[in-house]
Amino acid sequence: MRVYEEILDYIRQIPVIDTHEHLVHAEDLLEGRDDVLQEFLLHYMSSDLISAGLKAETLETARDKKRDILGCWELIEPHWEFCGHTGYGRVLDDSVRAIYWIDGIRGSTIEELGEKFREANKPGHLKEILKDLCNIELAIIDPWTGRFKCDRSLFRRVWRPQNYIMPMPPEFDIVGWLEETYAVKIRSLSDWLEVFERELDENLANGIIGLKSVIAYQRPIRFEEVSFKDAAIVFQKALKDRTEKCEYGDKSLVLPKVVQD
Known part of the structure; x- marks a missing residue:
């Protein structure tokens, strides 16, 4: 028992990097919670x-x-x-x-x-729990989006670029949102990749430390080798299908597996 307690006490002193959290990421967001x-x-x-x-x-x-x-x-x-x-x-x-x-x-x-x-539920509570009690030097937040602030004394963020692979939720007008946000027109796979680079750069400047994929919830994560030419042709058809659906109020973009890969 003495050896067990010694080992446990040593473990409690080891600083921790918490690599997966969905916590409230800024103390002003604790208000009302x-x-x-x-x-x-x-x-x-x-x-x-x-x-x-x-x-x-x-x-x-x-x-x-x-x-x-x-x-x-x-x-x-x-x-x-x-x-x-x-x-x-x-x-x-x-x-x-x-x-x-x-x-x-x-x-x-x-x-x-x-x-x-x-x-x-007051200022300082997050620090008391994460740093003082749990000895967590830094927690990496998985917030579904990189477009928000966080307390950098406690957290870092990752970004999910999933909307460029398999837009979620399916009914989300990802094309319209990107065109409005970045003042661009998406007419080809090259345009798609260019706006991805812009959002990636924006998120990097905003402090993300990595990318995360959760696509395994929706499909196998076996990605096949696909030529840019083949993917571009299929992407063009996906855009055409979206344009036709827009007449009925459906602005979703469905990307076939070839484009995802």
């Missing part, structure tokens, strides 16, 4: 609760910060008990013990937790 259940039910744990039988409409009611926190807790409590030993459930319990000195999340602690959560 002071409801503990709304935050804890935002993602991940909510998936476990749904798997445990919680109805989606009940989940939405429990996320309503205008409602009494104990009443919201009672809506999810029977299902929470089934999720307490999942990875998501355990890490929330561990977090409230380490941050708020409260022994786990349950009916007898939820009101005190809600109060302490609100009290902690």
Whole structure:
């Protein structure tokens, strides 16, 4: 046991680079985010609760910060008990013990937790948790877009260039948005790559440290060798198809696999 504690104590002193976060990336964005259940039910744990039988409409009611926190807790409590030993459930319990000195999340602690959560929501809170408590020197934010500021004493960003490969969501008018944003006309694959370079340069100047692809959620990540000529022909047809769909209000751009690759 003594050796275990020595190793654990040493590990706790090792500075950490946290390579994947979706955290609030600037403290002014914490304003109004002071409801503990709304935050804890935002993602991940909510998936476990749904798997445990919680109805989606009940989940939405429990996320309503205008409602009494104990009443919201009672809506999810029977299902929470089934999720307490999942990875998501355990890490929330561990977090409230380490941050708020409260022994786990349950009916007898939820009101005190809600109060302490609100009290902690103030300037300096992110630093207290990330640097002082967790010894995280830097956290890399994956925010879906690079077009925002972040606290560079705590964070760096990556950028997802997915809209140039497989525009998401499918109904998003990526062509119209890019043409308006960069005052260009996209008529060819060369134009497409040129505006990509411009947005990449913009994001690099804005402090991103890498690119990230999440395209594996939508397709295999086996990319075939494709000539520029072949891709350009297929891209031209995709633009033509979009133009024809625009007459019916559909401005989406669907890029076939040849262009994606």
